[in-house]
Amino acid sequence: MTTTQEQAAALPSSLERAVLVLEDGRTFTGQAYGARGETVGEAVFNTGMTGYQETLTDPSYHRQVVVMTAPHVGNTGVNDEDGESSRIWVAGYVVRDPAVRPSNWRSQRTLEDDLATSGVVGISGIDTRALTRHLRERGAMRVGIFSGDHADTPVDDLLARVRGSAPMTGAALADEVATTEPYVVPAVGQRRFTVAALDLGIKAMTPALLARRGIEVHVLPSTATFEQVRAVEPDGVFFSNGPGDPGTADHQVALLREVLDARIPFFGICFGNQLLGRALGFGTYKLKYGHRGINQPVMDRATGKVEVTAHNHGFAVDAPTDGEVAAPSDGSGTAYGRVRVSHVCLNDDVVEGLECLDLPAYSVQYHPEAAAGPHDASYLFDRFTQMMEDNR
Template identity: 75%
Template sequence: MLPHAPSSTPALLVLEDGRVFRGDSYGAGGETFGEAVFNTGMTGYQETLTDPSYHRQVVVMTAPHIGNTGVNDEDPESSRIWVAGYVVRDPARVPSNWRSRRTLDDELRDQGVVGISGIDTRALTRHLRERGAMRVGISSTETDSDALLARVRESAPMAGAELSGEVSTTDTYVVPAVGEKRFTVAALDLGIKTMTPARMAERGIEVHVLPATASLEEVLAVQPDGLFYSNGPGDPAATTGQVELLQGALGRGLPYFGICFGNQLFGRALGFGTYKLKYGHRGINQPVIDRTTGKVEVTAHNHGFAVDAPLDAPTQTPYGVATVSHVCLNDDVVEGLELRDADGVLKSFSVQYHPEAAAGPHDAAYLFDRFVELMEGGA
């Protein structure tokens, strides 16, 4: 069967500051609202769409041509598409890839994801860079931009939103170690991506994935060698239960590794604040320096909040000495934290980016090895 032709149904995009873009409906028809953010990746759109960290966000792709490789059954990072809406300039008419099973347009339509195509995504991205991420609405049923704008301004903002419970698993499940089991890790699912426990399993780790609502007692019942916090959506300042759980684990000396949202919650557990970035980091081409090794990594990011910690001074906490271990070379945003004891031995660490890196790059895969060394007591 031939793929659907791109829609000729008009669609409307309105930002909360009143900027209007008109294009064609893409994916499902209807109306949607969320926070407008842009992603600079030139590939990996399927992983982006299925990343739970994008829950309640309308993603603008800066790459102009999207959908070339269609949609397959191997690359999803979760069981569904999580974005609230999707914005592309030039959707592929026909996918060309040996793994493709259906078109991106069909997948968006089947999952009820409202999108828009045929607009100037470069102009939209420049607008978001200058004005900051903001609420947005997309509609193929509303033609009055003022009416849509009113509904955009009534929609919920991202600041203050506690969303991990909306994307987390409801039941604990286990990802078995590949080959000989070496360690057991309790992983709190705040919006975990499929590739993350897979990367740990490759290193002989049996991963027990727990709901975001898990208690410290439930974590300890796993008898873990380490604790892991995943990526996830929402405002870290609106989260309290997971911060208290982490403080209890750190107080017991349990080795900890966190990524993305897990980095922000680690920061809050150590006593640092968090803040909302103007437009965030989203894409697979962000340069970060690892101060531990001096190496520069090209990394995958998806975050709109960051940790407010001193870049060049250690901080004494109830759990040890905390320092900033990784820094973004574009804007000096904190990209990682380390916690060491009085003798300088690493006890826990986190990074703001995605070392599992599907669809790439893979510069940061060593962090999973660092976690293994930490549990071995040799980091």
């Protein structure tokens, strides 16, 4: 008897069956969780032990099926305060042992009810450790979750649906998650600076943390022009996190080059880090299985300090990690001077930060806002504030 058959035989007859099918043909059988139906996306795993609500509402997970490596999920329920956006963005959700009922004084409803209301198809009761190991060995890949009547479809037909779905490489998704209209997050207390923040999938905690530092944040659509940025009269420009392949973001890269040419202080995170890399002339590439979770060790190469950081990225910047280098040509003859890789991931030496030495710009690949923690990298917002102060 195969592993999948053993899982199916162990299911109580009272539970609805669900099937997870990977594009390489491996399948897992479990129980329906959340909405019933079918969904496809890129299978990725998140190693965070806490913060599942922040994960679900992070726009960077658009079109991804998230596998939680923590075995027990849902025990603190869901509330109306901790979301990073106005909705759940994940394409699907995979857990091993969902909580029977939440137990937390802030809980307002169960996780499964929230998933069902949002139409998110999930699966529970499968060996998420085996699935995670498979993704680590084979790499992130397309996947489908099928429950209810869809679970009775022949596996070959389900596999064809998975393989017929769009891959993440080449996907332009920032415009699908960004705001369509500009809005302002006012400074807390006295306004010290004004920042134009390009929404590529921004999380609510980011403008909130900037506002706490006396910054009035003008959040602009991902399609904003340099003229719209200049109209804000910003002291600085911020590029947010976001989903998709940075190789498709030509408009945003061109905008960032105009920001750099104007010597406006710049700070970018995650997707914004990849776009700074492209603007400087470096390439980007897709990681085998990416970094996702709130326990990733990153070293600040200037100080040797190790930070535990929150990550959510499947692409990275291809830049030399040893010493400072001249920024490659961007194709238009513009020179941006010297650049160095400021941070690296201690797990795999992936570039985790860029610092321009001849103009006011820097970025990191991780999430310093990290609402669910850790908060080791929150100083980066203070650094942005100091950069704007020095540029006056």
